[in-house]
Each structure stands twice: as structure tokens, then as C-alpha cells.
Amino acid sequence: MPTLLKIDASPRGEYSISRSLSAAFAAEWQKNNPEGTVVVRDLMKTTLPFVDLPWIAGAYTPAEAHSPEMHNALVISNELIAELFAADHIVISTPMYNFSTPAVLKAYIDHIVRFGVTFSASYEGLIKGKKVTLIIASGGVYTPGSHMESYDRETAYLKQIFGFIGLAENLEIVQAGGSNDVAQGKKTQAELVASFVPQVVAAAK
Template identity: 40%
Template sequence: MATLLRIDSSASGDNSKSRQLADAFVAQWLMKNPGGKVVSRDVNANPLPHFTSETLGALFTPEDQRTAEQQAIVAIGDELIAELEAADVVAISAPMYNFSIPSTLKSYFDYIARAGRTFKYTEEGAVGLVNKDAYVFTASGSFAEGEAFDHQVPYVKTFLNFIGLNVKDTFVAGGQALGEEGEKAFVAAKEKVSSAI
């Protein structure tokens, strides 16, 4: 049975355009994968703790020397990474907040980036270890894609590639604060989703 891991991060709930694009993708994926399983993680509804010195200290403490608090910290990442490893495909929806992604999604990325587990360093540089396909669904108030201040889409793609997720496609609904133009962009992105798989 195929498994799709879906990660949502918008604070806008059902009004979120990035979530709506991901909804359309999930429906399409389930049509192509009858009996498939969708695992959903909403990092807005259930935010992760921010990555701090305590987090780093726990990860760098040998396993047999960790305190109970450190074990609990490491267990957060262990669960997220296991969830990622168990999936066949990953779908991530991410709005643009202040030229980048929500801090809740950044925290998720911080926890799943673990040397020796999701990536490793070699003489040729870093190598991702996840080796799965991913789809990215984004929205922004203005038409920011490709502009110098777009730190959303390039960042997400760079991070996912770093841990070995092959971004098969990106669906962008720009201009969502610009009325009719934004609606047209959303419709176009949604139509693109219908032929994505």
C-alpha cells in the first residue's frame, strides 16, 4: 500500500490557497492509488518546539548518556524522520510569510535534517539519504516567484533536495492579495495539479 505524507503549515485554515492546492493533489493521488494511505501532519495546528541549544545539546549527547529530557527532545525528531522514511511520496503546502515560509515549517525542517539519517557528508559534499519524490504547493500575496525577494520556493526546494527529496513539481498560486489576477493564478495552479500524477 502506497503512503503519501502530507505536511501543511498555513495559519489560514480552510481559506489557505496552498492547502487547497494540496487538497486537490491528495484527491488526485488517491484516485491513482486506490487504497493508498495519507498521513497528515499540520505543523500549524500542532507546532513543534523551536530548535534551541537544548535541542542541539541533546542530539550531540551520546544516546546512553542522555537525560530523560534529552531523550524526549530527540524522540521528536525520531518520530518525524520515521514518518518521512515510511512514506512513498511527500506533499508540502507552504504559504509565503514575510518573504519566506512559516516558522512552524522551518522547525519541522530543522528536526528532520539529521546527519547520518537524512543526509551525510562525503568528500564530494553532502548527499541526501531520503530518496523519495516530493511535490510543493505554495501561495503568496504578490507575484513573488522568481523575484529576488522570493525566499520561499527556492529555499524549500534547496532544503528538500539537500535531504534527498526529489521535487517533481511545484505549484504556485501567486498574487492572492491582488483580486482577479490572483484568482486566475490559483485556478491555473489547480488545473496544473489535475495533470500532475
């Protein structure tokens, strides 16, 4: 039975463009995989401590030699990594904040990129054979090749870091830019979301 892992990072709940699109993605995926399971990881409802000394020490110490502090520091990291290994398709939806990822998504990334667990000493990614769809909502539009592209420090980074842990092969990105037009009353949020739905529906195949 296939599993979709749906990871959402926006704090804007029902007003979120990225969450609307990951919901459309999940609905389509479920239609295509009626027997499949959707696992939701809502980063707004997950307590994600920053990496600290026990975390680092634990990450570089064999589990059987962990102190209680090291063990505790890695509980959430282990849980998040297990979700990735258990998934067949991973959809990650996020806003762009200050041309990059919101801090909550960076905190998530710091927990899942682990030496010997998700990448090896030779920089080989250890999570293999998954499909990944990244949905990035932004106020501006950062079309590749345009003069705006160089402002976008999120798209290439997310592609790089998920590729680094082995997820490069089947990784697709939906750049859902343009919510400035909604803020300026040039189009409705529903119109903006609808314009990206065909892309997410295609990615859910």
C-alpha cells in the first residue's frame, strides 16, 4: 500500500496558498491511490527544537552509547526520518520568507539531514526511490531565467538539500509565485490557486 507523506510549513492555515495546493495534491494522489495512506506532518503543530549540543553529540555517537540527553535530543529527528523512509511520495509545501525557507522548514531540514542515516561520508544520499513534490508559494514570481531568479534563494536550496539526502531523482518543483497580485487586488486567491492546480494534479500522478 503506497504512502504519501504531506509536509506543510505555512502558518496561515486555510488562508495559505501552499497548503491549498498540497491539499489539492493529496486529494488527487488519494484518487490515484485509493488504497494508499496519507501521513500528515504539519510543521506548525510539531515542536522542533534547534540543533543543540546533545543533538550533535548523539548524531555522531552510536545509539547504544547514547546518554539520556542524546537520546532525548534525537527522538523527533528519528521520528521525522522514519516518516521519510516509510513514504513513497513526499509532498512539501512551504512559503518563501525573505527569499528563503521559513525558519520552521530549516529547523525540519536540520533534523532530517543526519550523517550515516540520511547521507553517507561520501555524500551519498541514503533515502532512495521516492518521489518528491515541492510546492513553494511566494509573493513575487521568480521564473527561471528572469531577472527575478537571482532573488530566489529557496528553490535551488530545497532542490539541493533534498537531493543531498537521496531524493534528487524524482523531484519536481511547483513554483506558486504571485500572491502579491492577490494582496494588490489584481486577482483573487482562488484564481491564483486554481492557476497552479493543473501542475500539482499532474505531479500527483
